[in-house]
Amino acid sequence: MRVSVALFTADLRTHDNPVLVAALKDAERVVPLFVVDTGIRSTGFVVPNRAAFLADSLADLDAALRARGGRLVVRVGDVVEETCRVAAEAGAAVVHIAAGSSRYAARREERLRVELADSRRELRVHAASLTAVPPGALTPTGKDKDHFAVFTPYFRRWEGFSVRGVLPAPDAVPVPDVRSAGLPRAESLASGPASPGLPTGGESEARRRLRSWLAGPLSAYDDHHDDLAADATSRLSPYLHFGCLSPTELLHRARGQDNPGAHAFVRQLAWRDFHHQVLAARPDAADHDYRPRHDRWRHVTEEIEAWHEGRTGYPVVDAALRQLSHEGWMPGRARLLAASFLVKTLYVDWRVGARHFLDLLVDGDIANNQLNWQWVAGTGTDTRPDRVLNPLTQARRFDPRGEYVRRWVPELRNLDARMIHRVPHLDAAARADLGYPAPIVDLAMAAARFRQGREAAG
Structure with a gap:
């Protein structure tokens, strides 16, 4: 047999x-x-x-x-x-x-x-x-080019790739008599408690969430995916990371809905594949700059700890980091804000932030975590390496009513949106009344410091 x-x-x-x-x-x-x-x-x-x-x-x-x-x-x-x-x-x-x-x-x-x-x-x-299009399946034309370093030309080729069909689940799986250990429990795999708001794992939950996502929210993804308070992303990333859900099936089913939301979501699936093909071709990008900038990163322990704990004094950044701690997850826009604040505003090595994310993110995989951090740091594939996301401007744009901040920063729960956006400018007495920390850095000074650092690095 x-x-x-x-x-x-x-x-x-x-x-x-x-x-x-x-x-x-x-x-x-x-x-x-x-x-x-x-x-x-x-x-x-x-x-x-x-x-x-x-x-x-x-x-x-x-x-x-x-x-x-x-x-x-x-x-x-x-x-x-x-x-x-x-x-x-x-x-x-x-x-x-x-x-x-x-x-x-x-x-x-x-x-x-x-x-x-x-x-x-x-x-x-x-x-x-882990990908719909296998790493290495698409390569640029030209000698000695084994991967795409820029997303847009990759996406154009990716859209035309013939993705295999979806395979049905088998009706029967006959298994021979082979010794097996018991199913592992979480505490036997890693010591320490998990985040209290962690999602339930497994294919059954993945497919339940997939059905719910396709039934309605997907169509509005283009309009609301960056709205922090709306919580309008799919939350399927942990299930993709562990393979509880097939990216190939997800791609086919998303493409089956011809609307702007589905098109925008498919583009995000392409970004996952893009990062995996970069890492497959350049494995050292997991811990080395993909495009070295020769930064002389700062390392101020008190500032890094404040960032870890969501005590930077900038409400939208603190909300993002506190959500990460509670849920082991955060939406893409929140990840960008938190990462930009660490590497561009505090001028801290991207590897410090990437490690913290990997310590908590339930969907943390090397390709997407490390290369997204490098994108934000300007050491990766971003064609605008010196961009800085201002947390005050970003908060007004993506959390204009302050709902996301009120959800995750209880000290500010009773403030209206206007006051939430003014919190970093409050005097010491007003902040003390709120029980909220002072900003750990001045944004204008930090922006100038970053520019000087990059210029000095050449």
Whole structure:
């Protein structure tokens, strides 16, 4: 009886899963395998919020497989060693896996290929599960150009790419008798409490949210996605990050709605793919400047701590950081505001902010987190590297009624919008009455300091 292994990584779903479909087509029985990777813990990537979401997602995947007559096989240890061990125990000739775009995923894939070959087993790698268009599928014309460094020409090519069709979830998943560890609990994956407002993980919740998003809010996305108070983004990013939802399916279903909101949303999906193709081609961009500016970054511990805790004295920035702490998530506009304040206003190294985001974001992946931070810092793919987002101007534009600030900064809950926008200008006595901190930096001075820093860096 032919057996294959479907190794789940960032594709924790049964719908539109090329790895699972190929494994079932390849054999009479399949081992749906997830390895709790002890090696990744040393990278600092396993944090309470993502651990809790992962535990939810694995439990939901196991339930979906059991509904189809199967189960999720869980092992704990080194991914390569455990996968080879399971393949040997089950007598599997082939292991199927989705390609990744990070250095870690590339090393894991190469090790797995070598180790399996030593025992005369085969590794079959399928197109990346985290993107609709695989990294490397689109390259610019011209010699020695292996990726797009500017989004607009990439998007033009991306729009014309023939994306594969959506695969149905299998009706049955027959699994051989293979030993399995128990489903991991969040506390066994990472120490410390998760954010209190963390969303529930798993494919079931992803598909519920997808149905709700497509049924109405998507059509208004173009008009409201930057409105901080409206909370008008899809909130699907954690489910895309863990593969509980297929970006290919999401792209097809969004394109099925011909309206400005759907078009704007599809463009955001393209940005995800763009960042993954940059990282796949330039893995060092995870922690090195993609376009070096030779900044001499400042590092004032008190200012960084105030930023972490949402005590900068600028209400919209503080609201964004407090939402991050409570939910492990924040909308894109809030991320831009918080990031710009740290790297352009405080002139702090983007890696400091990226690390804080990765410590809390449930959707934090290396490609989108690091490269969005680099975009804001002007060390990445932004064609206007010296732009600064003024938090006062941004607040008036994207939270004009002060509703977002009142939601997340309770000290200012009783102020009207006019007063909220004036808070950074209040005198010490007025701020003391509110219990709200003074601004940690003067914006005009900070803007001049940033310009001088960039000029000095050449």
